[in-house]
Amino acid sequence: MNQPGTVQLGRKGFWAISLTLFMIAYSVSVMPAIMPAIVSDFNSSIGYIQSILVLFSLVTASFAPTTENLCRFYGRTPVFLLGLMLYGIGIALTALSPAMGMLAVSFSLLTGVAATPLISTPWAIADLAFDGKAEEQANVALIVASSLGGLSGALLGGYLASQFSWRWAFAPALVVLVVVGLLHRSLPRLVTRYQQPIDWVGGLLSFWGLGFILIGISLSAEFGWWQPKRLFTIAGVVIPPFALSIVPTLIAVGIILLGFFIFWQRRQADRRMASLLRAGLLRKRGFVLGLLTAMLHTLITTGLQFNLFQFVPVALSLNPFQTALTIIPYNITMIIVVIVILKCLMLGDRIPPKYIVHTGIVLIAIGIGLLYRSLQTQITxxxxxxxxxxxxxxxxxxxxxxxxxxxxxxxxxxxxxxxxIYNPVQNLGSSLGRAILGTALISFASRNIVDGLLEKMGRTLPPVQRNQIIAQLQEMIQTLSRQELEATLSSQLPPSIAPLIRPIGLEAALVGMRTSLLIALLCTGICLMLAATLPKYPAQAFCKLPERASYE
Incomplete structure (x- = not known):
């Protein structure tokens, strides 16, 4: 990695941007590993933790266009340093949070906003500093750094939560942040030579549009996709005021706001005024299809890992650290493969990269199939x-x-x-993965527990009453530990049925996990079809990036 690009970046500078991506990945991946401890400490629910993670990715994705606007106005390096300081404050407040509300604000909002420039800047610096093979090596190295962060978050975070407290699980992120702060002087000073007004209207429209859509999806397990499982009220006012779940209402409002966002961007571009994005790339079919392909991969892998962190403790009776050890083979294998490709870049010369991507998607589908087959009552x-x-x-x-x-x-x-555009869309994929696959797991597991217990008791219920009980059980599953849930159900069921709660619950969890795997497999098929549109080889234009007047 010694070929100069348009800026100079030494070893210390590369360590700084690599550790930044490591830190972000660690902080995000540690949350699923410590969910049980947080739920127990705050007497909260897994659903709230899921919503916090969804909101984090939402804030990061939605604030990305505005961040790029700020970088063009103030310079990328100053915005990066501001993000670094805000991120440290957010992580510290997360670890010290006295209640779930404070944790949500500090992690989802503060660190979500701060993470946006911390994610985009390392890739932008690598693009400017390296050319040709050196750029490919730098990009793969950054992928490895991010993957190692995810691996460390699940493993180290789970261990700290099991041995000490979930609050200590965030300490490694703060240590890495201090190291990045010490190395920041080695980063190139990317300062803009022109100032462009900030498009605050576009930023708000994109944020609220994506926000309503993702929040609606994340609430689907609790309120229902169409038929309302429970009423959604604000200050005593029922929303919507008719027999419809809040979920489609929120999604519809989000789509309308995104429509206004697109209209606003075109209006600003036609008048040559400040706009959040120049939508030139979004008009290119190849870029959009590749973007959606990558987003679907993120949706699948993030959602399945999130579900495994919920399923494994129930099915195998493991603590957070043991759960992380169970799931970690995926991360370790992925890192090894990426490192091997980093050392053997000629692979992309001998085999068209498009076919390597296709092979990867097929192997993901095969892996999902193997997971599906492994889901048995006596699973290990x-x-x-x-x-x-x-x-x-x-x-x-x-x-x-x-x-x-x-x-x-x-x-x-x-x-x-x-x-x-690319990086925030991947964050959007993370949000959708946790929301869609996580919702499927809880919904189908709850439904099958209720139906299984009713079958054993030889009873049937009207659909409305059955749906109400399922909704109540969903809330209990996301709030109570396994022991507390079993004790609560035992107190409300006939003595002859109580011993059957454990096997029925395990079978229901297996059904929920299988269903989420089938949804993931469907998404993998769509991902493969989209990947068929990709070119065989990367464009040669990116082997050498030209000088850009916007940076010095």
Missing amino acids: SLDLMPGLIVMGIGSGLFLSYISKLTYSAATADEKPEGSG
């Missing part, structure tokens, strides 16, 4: 390992080439703008 950690390893190999192959193939539809000058 070893049973899950083959599927996780095959999925890890597939993700490693996929991630090594997908971004370069996506950018093949863009010109070299459009690549910085592309990064401002």
Whole structure:
């Protein structure tokens, strides 16, 4: 990585941007690992933790266009340093949070906003500092750094939560932040030579549009996709005021706001006024299809890992650290594959990268199939390992080439703008993965527990009453520990049925997990079809980036 690009970046500078991505990935991946401890400490629910993670990704994705606007106005490096300070404050407040509300604000809002420039700047610096093979090596190295952060968050965070407290699980992120702060002087000073007004209207429209959609999806398990499972009220006012769940209402409002956002962007562009994004890349079919392909991969892998962190403790009776050890083969395998490709870049010369991406998607589908087959009543950690390893190999192959193939539809000058679109869309994929697959797991598990208990008691209920009981059980599953849930159900059921709660609950969890795997497999099929539109090789335009007048 010694070929100069348009800026100079030394070893310390590369360590700084790598550790930044490591820190972000650690902080996000630690949350699923410590969910049980937080739920127990705050007497809260898994649903709230899921919503916090969804909101974090939402804030990061929605604030990204505004961040790029701020970078063009004030310079990327100053915005990065501001984000670093705000991130430290957010993580510290998260670890010290006295209640769930404070944790949500500090982690989802403060760190979500701060993470936006911390995610985009490392990739922008790598684009400007390296050319050709050196750029490919730098990009793969940044993927490895992010993957190692995710691995450390699940493993180290789970261990700290099990041995000490979930609050200590955030300490490593603060340590890494201090190291990045010490190394920040080695970063190139990227200062803009022109100032462009900030499009605050576009920023608000994009944020609220995406926000309403994702919040609606995350609430679907609790309120229902169409038929209302329970009423949604604000200050005693029922919303909506008719027999419809709040979920489609929120999604519809979000789509309308995104429509206004697109209209506003076109209006600003036609008048040559400040706009959040120049939508040139979004008019290019190849870039959009590649973007959606990468987003679906993020949706699948993030959602399944999130579900495994909920399923494994119930099915295998493991603590957070043991759960992380069970799931970790996926991350380790993915990192090994990416590192091997980093050392053997000629692979992309011998085999068209498009086919490597296709192979990765097929292996992910095979891994999902192996996970599905392994879901039996007497499941063990070893049973899950083959599927996780095959999925890890597939993700490693996929991630090594997908971004370069996506950018093949863009010109070299459009690549910085592309990064401002590509990264937040992946965060959007993370939100959708947790919301859709996580909702499927809880919903189907709750339904099958209720139906199983009713069958054993030889009873039937009217659909309305049955749905109400399912909704109540969903809330209990996300709030109570397994022991507390079993004790609560035992007190409300006939003595002859109580001993059956454990096997019925395990079978219901298996059904919920299988259903989420089938949804993930469907998404994998769509991902493969979209990947068929990718070019065989990355565009040669990105082997050498031209000088750009916007930076000095």
